[in-house]
């Protein structure tokens with residue numbers, strides 16, 4: 419089968435072709451697994467973190483991709499609930515141990531045995547992949563393949579971030595960065611919290627215009643003064659400056675939720691601008707979002723089909739994965755990017 423593979427950590431400044439097209443054997447599903455013919459796979463900023471070594475794969479080569487839509491082509495002997503022909507999705511959570519204190523209390527996202535799709539095992543930048551039956555999510559019919567793919571990470575992790583933010587209807591929320599995840603979060607907030615105003619902080623004018631189109635109350639750069647202080651802010655940028663700026667804009671007792679698997683090192687010195695009384699005093703909180711649980715994904719898919727959330731996307735062929743990743747690196751984003759298979 420055709421697959422785009424990553425063979426080592428790569429510096430994207432010097433190498434603009436991080437993934438290589440290759441011919442891999444078609445995977446065979448184990449007893450509890452299904453074999454998917456991949457039809458679409460969303461592109462996530464985490465792929466850049468894998469490529470550039472901030473969250474490196476434990477083994478090479480690896481097929482990236484963790485927002486996978488596929489049609490079940492065959493099933494292992496032990497599969498009982500899914501059948502051939504069904505359309506399912508695969509998210510960042512490929513599996514967890516199921517026995518530890520985290521798994522047993524609804525925090526399988528924090529399991530030390532957490533296995534990530536497209537990093538720890540092969541993902542969806544390929545014609546086929548396998549996944550355990552209990553980690554495959556039926557996809558509601560309201561979505562096309564390309565609409566559904568970004569829901570599996572950008573959407574589901576964004577949904578988890580909204581839950582962790584403690585947002586209440588009527589409270590104001592800020593979003594720093596306006597990529598695939600934030601544009602879905604904005605739609606969740608408009609639907610679930612109609613009395614809340616959404617403030618969007620984004621570097622590029624086109625991102626701010628897009629946020630306005632989707633119903634943002636206010637848009638500006640991360641350094642602009644906001645008309646109101648905010649109850650919570652979700653940060654989806656790879657940088658540190660927006661974190662410092664966001665803390666300044668929080669109300670007393672407000673929460674900053676950082677939705678990023680890793681931060682880049684380039685502007686880390688911005689943290690030296692942290693002023694205790696301005697940025698942290700008065701019980702301001704900082705919390706990260708780590709991974710995602712199956713419950714987050716299923717709940718979010720249900721909510722997204724009810725609203726419905728139809729993500730904006732741009733399609734690329736499998737062999738154009740490097741182009742799409744480089745565009746993401748440069749910040750050329752309107753909504754989500756999706757690989758579609760022939």
Ligand SMILES: [Zn+2]
Nearest residue numbers: 462464571572
């Ligand atoms: Zn992701």
Ligand SMILES: [Zn+2]
Nearest residue numbers: 515518521529
């Ligand atoms: Zn566990």
